[in-house]
Amino acid sequence: MIMEKYNHKKIEKKWQEKWEKEGLYKTQEDEKKEKFYVLDMFPYPSGAGLHVGHPKGYIATDIFARMKTMQGFNVLHPMGWDAFGLPAENYALKNKVHPKVSTDENIATFKSQLGKLGFSYDWDREINTTDPKFYKWTQWIFLELFKKGLAYESHEPINWCPSCKTGLANEDLEDGKCERCGSKIEQKPMRQWVLKITDYADRMLEDLDKLPDWDDSIREQQRNWIGRSEGAHVYFEIKPEINNYKKIYLGSENKSKLERLKHVFKYINPDIEIEQVPEVINVSETADNGLDNSKQKVLVYKGKYEYPVVSCDASVFFEGEDFDPTHVKRSALNGEDESKFTQEEIAEKVKDFYISIAKKNGGQKEFYYEDAWSILFPDGEIKQFTYHREYIMTDKLQGKLDIYFPMRSLYLVKATGKNIFEKTEEEWQQEFRGQIDGFNDFFGKEKLKVFTTRPDTLFGATFMVIAPEHSLIKSYESKITNYSEVQDYIKKALNKSDLERTDLNKNKTGVELKGLNAINPVNGKKIPVFVADYVLIGYGTGAIMAVPGHDERDWEFAKKYDLKIVEVVTGGDVLGKAYSGNGTAVNSDFLNGLEVDGAKTKMIKYLEKERIGKKAVNYKLKDWVFSRQRYWGEPIPLIHCENCGVVVVPEKDLPVELPEVEHYEPTGTGESPLAGIKDWVNTTCPSCGEGAKRETNTMPQWAGSSWYYLRFIDPDNDMALVDKEKDKYWSPVDFYVGGAEHATRHLIYARFWHKFLFDIGAVNYDEPFKRLQHVGIILAEDGRKMSKRWGNVINPDEIVDKYGADSMRVYEMFMGPFSQSTVWNTNGLVGARKFLEKIVKLSLSVTVKEDNQETVSLFHKTIKKVGEDIEDFKLNTAVSSMMILVNKIMEQKEKSISKNNFELLLKILSPFTPHLSEELWEELGNKDSIFKTKWPEYDVKLAKDETVEFVVQINGKLRDRLELSVDVNEEVAKEKALELEKIKTWTEGKEIVKIIFVPGKLINIVIK
């Protein structure tokens, strides 16, 4: 009979239709009511549809939202779709359908599945990140970031997934592997858009203190992810043993060039002397380009000197002028023999030649000057480089004659209009930058930059270690004498995961870079350089100064490779073990006698004064690699113009829509599939109107989710991403529920964007989520994650069909503490169904009689407990206290309940079982929805618990006492016992074997 009466299919369908027809869940701003914004992390509508684990969080927030509504709050409880990104695209590729088509289908499936569970979403506020009306604002935010200098182009090597064929951010990785597909990540240099999230690192850290209602564990994860440490950057000079020249010869008598070269080397390596070759050999210029001419000029010195010989040849290029650019002098002399003239006369002729060109062009002419340098090394090798300098020449004399700089010194002004004789040192450097860089490649002192949190121990740095990926290795290929051994080591190291590499227990390995030394900048000592895999390229600068006396890993390494260990802080015995504690500086020259903190400060001052380092803060957090070389994402709204550079798409032209295409497979070349769509890529520059090209990278899947919660507040606004008044009313999100894996991904990104939006005045508050709760996953019956691969997926549709949505809702809340993972058990589900059947049975025994005092008191206790438990998200104990109540009533001999109390029961049950509660509520003769009634209040006196003192034991020994309600439920009692501070100190790090519970008496925790 009960089964007949409780026809869940009929009841659930009836109420879902009725709620929709009546618009029960529509939400409006209402200044008279206090608001409450309850939000789930919105799902990716994957092709597989929902399994029973997915709705756990949604059920919980639905219960919460329904109670808050009944408590008189104006509740916002929306749902939408995070539909861009790799999962959707990979699914579409695999199933050979366009991502848009498959995404729409998947959304329809998800929506229908959610609909069957009876959620109180206001579907008028549904959003979809792939809807151009939505991503217009995602693009708008990107442009604002770009305008504020927080989006920049970078060519640094980034994480590359060879299988997904796209670049990825650090947040997309799990132990060095692609979080999506598990492939091993490579480092690939490519053009990328990067967001300067590190600019917000300090604020994101500090403001964690403003979030007391977040789980401590999540705040701690964010702290670690941002990973701030204070210290210093220190520069160590690298000295190769070979090719370490003391002198360089200029193969020419040209005094001015000699002066210039000396000046250039001031910036490169002041230890190198610049001299004229002892015997100049003149070579006539026969080639028609500067590089060949300068080469001929150095070649004549081959085998003569033990120092490199350099030579320069210049070419001058005037647009539209027809003369040999390498032989200006010859043109100026008009074929006459050079030897007939003095240098001054030649200079006059050259001057006249240029003036005539300037005059011909109205007194002003643009041109550029190309210097071509050749370097002959003692072993006969020749290296070459060229660089440009651009000028405007006028026919006005600018200063006195200088034959070796005829153009610069005579009449030639840079576009700035400045007289060249008034050049500052900075401008000089600017002009000769190309030359400085060119020589720097061959003769520069390479500096190895390290980050250290202990600059006070610098005198104890006895070797350096660099990561296998460090660029220094490649750039010193010719100077490292054991290069092939080094390469073998690197190859092996790169096959290991970061976790394997940094495991503290692992045997440290490394290879010395023979032929290279570093110079400790504070004592000038030569120290060896190693490559070792325990240093990661992603942390700091990818290089460390090793202080074996005071760092455990460096100590182990030093012992293994027999390297020097120097004590620089007292307090330990560094020959036996590294000492990282406090103490007094020793063996440290000017630091001696100072305590660690004082020594740090003094050392940083010294480094800054000597320009060999500076104070620095390091973050583990890296700037956010923001572009993806894939199709299914928001186009980045930028245009590349040859004249104007990178130009933003004007706001009126947003959104830049994804073009409809047939092929959207990744190219794998590092270019987005969009690059192949010519009529989309080619556009006009909004600034100059010339032809230009669109940016073809797309945004990562995290873009839309970084701000979507704002759009629910104002989903149809076409003038702003959110109306500021509406934002003021609804924001921040009061309660946010989702997976713990987002602690260092979505929740980092969203906080960053939100703070930025706050800074530009787009929103009213600087933190987006007030209270945060993470949801524990539901494992399959076999204890594994539900996955197609294991064939253990349970579809909620089947459960709803067989047992009803209300049973599933109750069961999933009853399974265990909300944030813990639990195993699905169909028997448990049957138990939940039986509980609901009991309620249906009880509905047949509603009487006009008053209940006895005991029942009344139990009612008040239960109302109190259910309300408090929902508020605290202890939904399992809320359910169990209602079960206890119903069982008590059924145990009584009357087995009946007063109408008044039954209504109260339906009210506190209704958030959990909305369909059944509405049905029984209606049967009692009520016309309006139960959700329009008020949440019941309890009588404080009647709800008061009788308590008893429990003894809490560890392995049978009394360790603490605990005051609990007489009829406390076993689960709660155990939980409370484990929360005791004294007990925590006993159980920390121990395995809890079992907990013995004796009602009203004791709790004994057995640990191992």
Ligand SMILES: [Zn+2]
């Ligand atoms: Zn991948």
Ligand SMILES: [Zn+2]
């Ligand atoms: Zn332009």
